[in-house]
Amino acid sequence: MPIFEFRCNDCDQISTYFSRANDRPETIPCDHCSAKADRIISRPSVRLSMTSKMEKLDPKYDRMVDKAMRSTPEADPDRHLKRLKPLKDS
Numbered sequence: 001m002p003i004f005e006f007r008c009n010d011c012d013q014i015s016t017y018f019s020r021a022n023d024r025p026e027t028i029p030c031d032h033c034s035a036k037a038d039r040i041i042s043r044p045s046v047r048l049s050m051t052s053k054m055e056k057l058d059p060k061y062d063r064m065v066d067k068a069m070r071s072t073p074e075a076d077p078d079r080h081l082k083r084l085k086p087l088k089d090s
């Protein structure tokens with residue numbers, strides 16, 4: 001069910017409105033003072049954990065990161081391992 005948020009023009013409080021499918025009002029009466037509240041872009045991403053945000057990222061960002069890693073040797077997490085020399089018997 002879509003959820004819309006509205007910010008009151010008068011008291012700045014946020015009102016939440018659970019919408020039916022084709023019901024997308026631009027304004028509702030404020031829950032707090034009954035003045036007109038305008039629909040705002042809701043911010044569900046703010047409530048997501050970092051993991052959820054990462055999962056929602058477009059795969060193109062993964063490719064961008066991979067590409068950046070390849071062209072930036074210092075960013076390679078294995079660089080220290082590659083630098084290690086095998087132990088030798090003396």
Ligand SMILES: [Zn+2]
Binds near residue numbers: 033
């Ligand atoms: Zn209000």
